[in-house]
Amino acid sequence: xxxxxxxxxxIRTVVRNLIEAWPAEVYRDGIVEARFxxxxxVFVSDPALIRSLLVDQAAALGREEFLTRSLSQALGRxxxxxxxxxxxxxxRIAAPVFRHDRLRAFVPAMSAAGAETRARWLARGPASVxxxxxxxxxxxxxxxxxxxxxxHGVDVARFGRAMNAYLDQTTxxxxxxxxxxxxxxxxxxxxxxxxxxRYLRGTIARGIADRRRSGRCGDDLLGLMLQARDPETxxxxxxxxxxxxxxxxxxxxHETTAIVLAxxxxxxxxHPEIEARVLAEMAGAPVAPGGGPNLEALAYTRQVVMxxxxxxxxxxxxxxxxxxxxxxxxxRIPAGxxxxxxxxxxxxxxxxxxxxxxxxxxxxxxxxSGARDRYAYxxxxxxxRVCIGMGFAMTECLAIxxxxxxxxxxxxxxAARPETRFKVTLRPHGGVGMTxxxxxxxxx
Numbered sequence: 543x544x545x546x547x548x549x550x551x552x553i554r555t556v557v558r559n560l561i562e563a564w565p566a567e568v569y570r571d572g573i574v575e576a577r578f579x580x581x582x583x584v585f586v587s588d589p590a591l592i593r594s595l596l597v598d599q600a601a602a603l604g605r606e607e608f609l610t611r612s613l614s615q616a617l618g619r620x621x622x623x624x625x626x627x628x629x630x631x632x633x634r635i636a637a638p639v640f641r642h643d644r645l646r647a648f649v650p651a652m653s654a655a656g657a658e659t660r661a662r663w664l665a666r667g668p669a670s671v672x673x674x675x676x677x678x679x680x681x682x683x684x685x686x687x688x689x690x691x692x693x694h695g696v697d698v699a700r701f702g703r704a705m706n707a708y709l710d711q712t713t714x715x716x717x718x719x720x721x722x723x724x725x726x727x728x729x730x731x732x733x734x735x736x737x738x739x740r741y742l743r744g745t746i747a748r749g750i751a752d753r754r755r756s757g758r759c760g761d762d763l764l765g766l767m768l769q770a771r772d773p774e775t776x777x778x779x780x781x782x783x784x785x786x787x788x789x790x791x792x793x794x795x796h797e798t799t800a801i802v803l804a805x806x807x808x809x810x811x812x813h814p815e816i817e818a819r820v821l822a823e824m825a826g827a828p829v830a831p832g833g834g835p836n837l838e839a840l841a842y843t844r845q846v847v848m849x850x851x852x853x854x855x856x857x858x859x860x861x862x863x864x865x866x867x868x869x870x871x872x873x874r875i876p877a878g879x880x881x882x883x884x885x886x887x888x889x890x891x892x893x894x895x896x897x898x899x900x901x902x903x904x905x906x907x908x909x910x911s912g913a914r915d916r917y918a919y920x921x922x923x924x925x926x927r928v929c930i931g932m933g934f935a936m937t938e939c940l941a942i943x944x945x946x947x948x949x950x951x952x953x954x955x956x957a958a959r960p961e962t963r964f965k966v967t968l969r970p971h972g973g974v975g976m977t978x979x980x981x982x983x984x985x986x
Contacts (some may be wrong), residue, residue: 543942544875556717559963561858561886568887573870579720583880584870587888589917591870595881596860596917596925603862606880611725612715614707616739617793619785621930629927631772635779636787636930639766646762646932650832651687652938654904654944654950655680663950663978670955672973673807677800678702684938685796689788690749693760701745704738705793711735712966746785752782764788791931797967798856799935803942804974805854806847809901810947811954816903817947820846824948837940845906847939851921853901858886858968860923885920886968894918953977 555563556579567574567584570711572588586595595603610623617623621632637646663669682702711731718727749764751920759765767787771778779787810817823842827835834876860883875881890898894915895905904910922929929935955975963971 553717553721556720557713560713560716561884561964563881563961564884564887566579568884569890570892573873573892575873578880578882580718581880581884584873584875585882585884585887586870587884587891588871589888589894589915592883592888592917592920592924593861594870595868596883596923596927599868600925600927602864602866602868603881604865606861606863608716608719609966610860613793614713615715615736615907616742617790618743618782618786618815620790620792623786629778629803631775632779632783632787633926633930634772634774635770635777636767639763639770640934641929642660642933644766645937646686646695648934649830649837649937651691652684652941653832653834653945655683655687656942659681659942660945660949663946664980668977668979670975670977673952673976674800674804674970674974677803677807678797680942681796681800681803681938682957684942686764687793689763689791690753696745696749701742702796704741705796706867707731707738708735708742709793709797709966713891713964716966742789743785746788747781750781750784750788763791767944794929795931795935795938799938801854801856801967801969802850802935802939803849804970806850806939806943807952807976808954808959808974809850809853810846811952812959813901816846816901821948824944835944837937837944840940840944842903843940843943844936845903847936847943848906848919849901849903849923852889852895852905852919852961853899854968855885855889855921856967857921857923857929860886860920883920887921888918949981951979951981953979 560579563579565574565576565578567576568585569585572586573591574585574587576583576585578585580719586592604625605623614623619628621629621636622630659676666755679702682698682705686696686698686701711734714729714731718729719725750768753759753764753768759769764784767779767784769778808821820843823840824835827839862881862883864875864877864879864881866877888894892898895918917924922932922935953976955977960970960972960974963969
């Protein structure tokens with residue numbers, strides 16, 4: 543009876559904010575084993591042990607069902623939700639698509655989306671906005687422009703609403719999976735989420751079919767994926783895997799980047815001296831061939847974005863399950879055990895960071911970064927499953943900031959920072975209320 547009585551509390555915790563259930567020791571110790579959401583779980587916060595886990599012993603790890611089940615209805619069995627040879631095959635095909643030289647070709651589309659947002663804000667004049675919603679719109683425009691350029695069958699507004707409808711109900715799926723409920727168990731938002739998944743998958747499938755019929759490949763993500771081959775087998779991706787992975791790139795890249803940008807505007811508004819350094823760097827940077835500052839020259843702005851991702855990593859938790867026994871330091875972890883890397887806690891760990899709650903982009907200067915353990919900072923994960931789109935995301939952030947910051951003064955609508963909640967990503971609860979005003983002499 544006592545366990546049954548605890549089920550509603552467990553569900554409330556998972557649905558509201560999973561991070562609140564972490565043991566306090568994850569912010570102080572290197573490895574913690576505790577009963578977490580009804581099961582024995584090992585939390586790993588020490589950088590050396592994180593490397594041992596995610597790099598050296600990666601082959602002994604699999605995906606946790608509660609996370610994959612929450613996403614697979616829409617994302618299928620793509621790079622994010624698969625394991626074993628299926629994952630390796632997809633990763634080998636997709637990795638060259640995200641090479642640095644390929645990303646440069648996407649910068650004009652990223653800048654154009656930022657310029658469209660700038661024009662919209664200028665036409666509106668001073669206004670109160672939800673910066674998260676504004677950045678969601680901008681990053682989704684970029685996803686569509688870089689993924690399916692020239693394809694006119696996507697209703698951008700409807701697609702974005704469907705993606706949000708699906709992601710909004712994933713925490714219920716996680717909670718029910720942790721309780722051992724069957725996958726068909728109903729929950730709030732499940733009908734809407736299922737309809738959203740069908741629409742999302744159908745839209746992408748039609749886009750792939752239309753592109754194949756037209757014979758046009760192009761240099762957008764869809765075209766590059768259609769041309770990509772596994773270097774070991776020579777095989778391409780079948781259409782169902784293309785749907786899985788294109789939706790994965792959208793879900794993983796659209797919301798996470800928008801969250802980072804929204805927090806960047808907030809933290810710069812909190813710290814005008816840091817904002818002034820960013821603006822000075824942008825004003826002094828060489829002009830790129832297409833106009834605007836050369837993104838490669840924005841070293842300090844990059845540090846700002848990195849510090850934002852330290853404080854608010856959009857993917858705040860790495861979840862794995864041991865497929866066989868592993869060792870972490872002196873600890874023996876049996877097969878079948880849940881192993882979590884609490885990224886949010888690692889980035890605020892008392893032993894790893896001086897004044898961890900303080901916003902300080904100078905932490906990521908060359909000397910400071912060189913002296914830090916590589917695995918103390920993992921906003922994109924680590925090891926063979928490191929986020930394939932990390933270069934894309936960073937380039938996107940810099941392109942949008944370069945379009946908007948010199949043209950607008952952005953101030954906070956309230957003194958207190960928004961509350962953060964785990965909803966697969968680390969979302970600012972209730973949005974990010976800010977006021978946007980054109981600067982007196984906006985730079986082009």
